[in-house]
Amino acid sequence: MHKPSRLKSAYNNVMEKLALNPDVSVTRLFAFKLALGVGLVGALTSTSVFIYYSNLQLDLTYKGFNHFFVVFKFPVSVLAAMLSMIGLIALAHRSEQSARQIQQSAKQIKLSEEQNIFSNHYKNKEEFWKYIETSPNKDYIKKHASTYDFIFPKSKLGIYMVRPLLTTSEKDAIIKTIEFTILALKDREVENRNTVIDFYHKEIQNSIYNKRVFSFDIFSLPVDVYLDDNSVDEFILYFLSSLSLAIKVYVDILNFHPEQVKGIHEELTLHFHQTSPYPEDNSHINEAYLRDGINFIRQAL
Template sequence: MTLKKDRFDPHTSFFDLAIVRISFGALSFLALIALSVIIIMSNLKPNFSYEGFNLFLIIFRFPIGLLALLIPVVAVLAANHRSAQTKEQMRLTKKQIKKTQKQIKITTENNAFSNYFKHSEEFEKHIKPRTLEIGITSKNPRKLHRILFPDAKQGVFHISKPTLEKIDADLEIILQASNAFSDSKIMERGTKFLYSIMSSLPTKYNFDNPTINKDIAQEFGTNSANQMIIQAINNFARSIIAALEFDEKSVPTDLLRALSEFNYNTLRHTPLNFKEGVLTFNLRDEVRQIVERYQAEAKMAQTYNQEISASA
């Protein structure tokens, strides 16, 4: 007998299954037919002694055997029914799990989407007054937010190391072009190129620097023009730091801090670097010295903390 899956509907009770009822009916009917044939074709007389009961079992063992078949048949059918119910329960469980996972995903995406816009809105409130204090305007804080927090839509609201590395790479472009400050022969041409960098680079971060974007009144290669360019670099670095401060756990790189703190007016004039009224200097060396000071201060602080811990 071939047992079809639809004969074991897991949603139907066992004794309501058609195959169970047919099996009961068929075997009972056959047993009844066999019993009737034996009674009709045999010359039987009632005997209620033990011999009569023993003889009854012998005479009617075929119909009794047919009825006895109901036990293994029912067991097989019940096992198949339980198997179908188990499979159905597993299917429903998997379906519910997928549904729950889908709901969790939708909820998570909705929360991330909502948190993203809330984070972007708060960032805009943070950056606008800070940049105005510095003297730079943030033209589109939302675009700056996407640059600093590229994974914010996925719920990542911190400044990543790759983001800081990209900022340092842009600062390195400034340092490379700043070699023009150290050589009076190429200063005019080189500072003009650096000026163009400082006109375009802040735009990448959606900053508008009025100092650098206005028509330059000084000639390139002069102290006043150089000072103006350095001020533009200072303001750009300070604006980036102001944006990074929105992430309380973010720490600006030493290079970024050094460029924000470098002061053109502190440069010493010596016979070697001040000739024909023009001051030359190596911005990379000046920045390196500031970075080395940061590192020395950090090392001293670490040593001090270790000594305090050891004495406690």
């Protein structure tokens, strides 16, 4: 019952001893010592046997030297085989050492890259807050330790892409509200008004950017004013002002890494500019303006 396990254990021990450990010199390898020992013992033993059992005479002529290699061909072959085996062991050992060096170099490179990414992460974080402090929108951004990590979710991986301002559902809520606003401008009753309001409340007033980035709830608007027809105009101004401020702050954040800012972002910012409490300054708010805004939001956010 125990023989197989003992044989396996003995086999494993032999294989461990024969392993070409790259951390030691070739002359200290068991395989080198084994090949050298077997070769020398074989050559010396066969030479001794040939001398003892053969009637050999010393002959220092060329015939004697030639005859020497004929008589002792086997021991010489054993020595040649031993040297060949040692050469193969040395070659394999150098290969193992080279592989180990390559592996260690790769590890060092990876460790260096990780350290650089880690260092760049904190450097980028530091530079970002310096940038925010010089921004006209600095009061709209929370000075919280987790704010940067939210804005740059892959910063620790060396990727500095800014998180989108709106999720898909939040974008849908903004667009539906703008479409609703268009109908309100036309003085048309909207059958699913309450559904739109509930959807907006659920998606926008709980916006992650509101909670994690903006210093106050930009998107938390009193959508319920739709229930009061007399307040629709007031709501439109409040809604567009808040939306334009959110976009302005977001594009300002994007500008920290200018390569992320596209022309469409600048157009979006210019399009949704701050509304005015004076009606004469808001003559641009019409159906065409709002529909263009929807297209900008779909393309840029």
